[in-house]
Amino acid sequence: MTASSGSLVEPLIDAHAHFYHADAGRADWAAVNASRLRAGERIGITYHVASVLGSYGFSSPTYFPSPADVTRGNDAMLEICDREPDRVRMFVTVNPNYADHATAEIERCAERGAIGIKLLASRRADDALLDPIAEIAADHGFPILHHIWQHRRREWPSQEISDGADLARLAQRHPKSSFILAHIGGGGDYMHTFPAIADCPNIYPDLSGSGVDRGMLDEALNALGPQRLLWGCDLTMCTGLAKLHALEVIGLNADDMAAIRWTNAARIFPKGSFPRCQ
Amino acid sequence: MPVIDVNALIGPYPFRYVPHPDPEVLVRVLDREGIDSAWVGHLPSAFYRDPTPGNRELFAKLSAFSNRLVPVPAIRPDWPKWDVALRDAASAGAVAVRVYPPQWGMGPHDASLRELAIAAGEHGMATLLTVRFEDLRQRHPMDSAGDLSAAAIRALARAGDAVRLVVTAAGREMIEEVHWGLTPGEQARVFWDISWIWGPPEDHLGKLFRTIGSERFVFGTHWPLRLTQTPSANLDLLPDDLLGMSLADARGICATRRPSPVAHPP
Numbered sequence: 001m002t003a004s005s006g007s008l009v010e011p012l013i014d015a016h017a018h019f020y021h022a023d024a025g026r027a028d029w030a031a032v033n034a035s036r037l038r039a040g041e042r043i044g045i046t047y048h049v050a051s052v053l054g055s056y057g058f059s060s061p062t063y064f065p066s067p068a069d070v071t072r073g074n075d076a077m078l079e080i081c082d083r084e085p086d087r088v089r090m091f092v093t094v095n096p097n098y099a100d101h102a103t104a105e106i107e108r109c110a111e112r113g114a115i116g117i118k119l120l121a122s123r124r125a126d127d128a129l130l131d132p133i134a135e136i137a138a139d140h141g142f143p144i145l146h147h148i149w150q151h152r153r154r155e156w157p158s159q160e161i162s163d164g165a166d167l168a169r170l171a172q173r174h175p176k177s178s179f180i181l182a183h184i185g186g187g188g189d190y191m192h193t194f195p196a197i198a199d200c201p202n203i204y205p206d207l208s209g210s211g212v213d214r215g216m217l218d219e220a221l222n223a224l225g226p227q228r229l230l231w232g233c234d235l236t237m238c239t240g241l242a243k244l245h246a247l248e249v250i251g252l253n254a255d256d257m258a259a260i261r262w263t264n265a266a267r268i269f270p271k272g273s274f275p276r277c278q
Numbered sequence: 279m280p281v282i283d284v285n286a287l288i289g290p291y292p293f294r295y296v297p298h299p300d301p302e303v304l305v306r307v308l309d310r311e312g313i314d315s316a317w318v319g320h321l322p323s324a325f326y327r328d329p330t331p332g333n334r335e336l337f338a339k340l341s342a343f344s345n346r347l348v349p350v351p352a353i354r355p356d357w358p359k360w361d362v363a364l365r366d367a368a369s370a371g372a373v374a375v376r377v378y379p380p381q382w383g384m385g386p387h388d389a390s391l392r393e394l395a396i397a398a399g400e401h402g403m404a405t406l407l408t409v410r411f412e413d414l415r416q417r418h419p420m421d422s423a424g425d426l427s428a429a430a431i432r433a434l435a436r437a438g439d440a441v442r443l444v445v446t447a448a449g450r451e452m453i454e455e456v457h458w459g460l461t462p463g464e465q466a467r468v469f470w471d472i473s474w475i476w477g478p479p480e481d482h483l484g485k486l487f488r489t490i491g492s493e494r495f496v497f498g499t500h501w502p503l504r505l506t507q508t509p510s511a512n513l514d515l516l517p518d519d520l521l522g523m524s525l526a527d528a529r530g531i532c533a534t535r536r537p538s539p540v541a542h543p544p
């Protein structure tokens with residue numbers, strides 16, 4: 001269905017999701033994965049575009065995953081995609097400190113159907129080590145989902161965190177690549193992010209994160225417009241649904257609502273990534 | 279059972295812009311979201327040294343909406359004549375009083391807070407606590423009060439039989455730390471709003487319903503700081519076997535007195 005049809009059954013793409021696996025250090029990993037899919041059905045998510053973040057700290061830090069954990073996590077994500085071909089798509093996770101491994105992982109997972117690249121906080125977003133990854137992303141037509149803190153005022157433990165201004169510098173160096181700025185509701189000050197990326201049309205913030213500040217969505221729309229925003233949940237699907245309902249009462253027209261729900265995602269991911277949305 | 283938002287506020291917030299935090303807007307939001315009534319505090323009073331002028335403003339601004347918005351004034355128990363302020367609040371129809379120990383520099387075992395919580399209960403009012411106004415990760419450098427501690431909640435819950443606590447904006451970890459650190463009798467004095475508990479995929483709300491019981495929870499939005507839609511979305515995403523479970527009836531928290539707010543017409 002298209003936005004103009006007026007159907008209530010609009011496609012919905014979660015552009016920021018995660019799954020777990022047996023080596024992720026938690027006994028309930030399968031239940032958490034099942035819960036995501038169950039809640040996705042309830043919300044009406046057509047596709048979960050997801051990544052696995054190494055071992056989530058179990059055998060190397062979440063934001064600095066070892067090459068072995070990166071590979072294990074990507075393998076787990078590939079398995080989930082194979083098992084759920086109708087509703088799950090994959091970001092291949094890489095650690096840019098291991099440049100050769102990162103390149104090889106992207107190519108390996110691209111061959112098996114990955115549609116985007118996930119960067120954590122293993123290097124600052126404007127670091128030169130990210131340049132070859134951004135070039136590979138452009139070659140494949142893959143967007144890069146980059147973990148972001150909204151306004152980095154200091155270093156945070158266990159991550160080399162970036163903010164919107166850092167990502168903007170990378171995006172300006174790679175105008176042919178698309179970048180998804182992670183979770184405007186994921187901590188920090190989103191009001192710093194919006195002007196920091198306003199002049200970078202190849203940066204698309206996702207709305208995910210536990211933060212549900214009143215005014216956040218309005219300011220994102222004011223600063224960037226609906227053609228730049230992607231709906232997503234990250235780790236809290238209740239806040240994703242709340243934001244969806246909030247968008248519904250903001251007064252967007254059908255095309256703008258569809259843009260945030262799915263057409264923006266369909267535009268920046270490789271063509272044909274979401275056949276159930278076509 | 280009417281839906282009562284126990285955690286609404288009016289007025290500006292000192293650390294960021296909050297769009298139209300006004301009672302007439304709140305009433306429109308309640309209508310839109312199918313919420314019958316709200317317990318409403320005065321947001322800037324949390325940051326005043328003396329909340330008295332804020333309380334006056336609260337009662338004045340809510341007076342035109344008395345069938346929907348119930349005032350919850352702030353009472354500072356280390357302020358002269360707080361007992362008079364408490365009695366006046368009860369006479370004016372308050373269902374609860376708000377206290378802000380971190381913002382007022384009061385530690386977890388502050389004797390005046392215990393005295394206030396007991397006195398409020400004896401007047402038929404709950405004591406409403408706020409764990410946090412904002413996510414720790416986004417706070418203004420001058421917002422240094424910190425979160426309310428679990429120890430402070432436990433101390434108040436243990437203060438006496440008359441005490442009734444409504445704790446807002448707590449997460450799973452804090453709720454569990456408090457609940458399992460109390461006797462069953464003390465646990466029954468504490469109610470938690472669901473404004474800051476996560477749903478799937480971690481399913482904190484569902485896990486708490488299974489372990490602690492949905493009857494310990496009340497509906498709260500944290501308006502105007504947070505999206506009103508969040509608690510409803512959370513309830514809508516409960517696992518199948520928990521869907522439709524009843525929360526506590528906020529009207530029964532201090533059931534010895536006062537008529538319930540009038541539900542708005544359909």
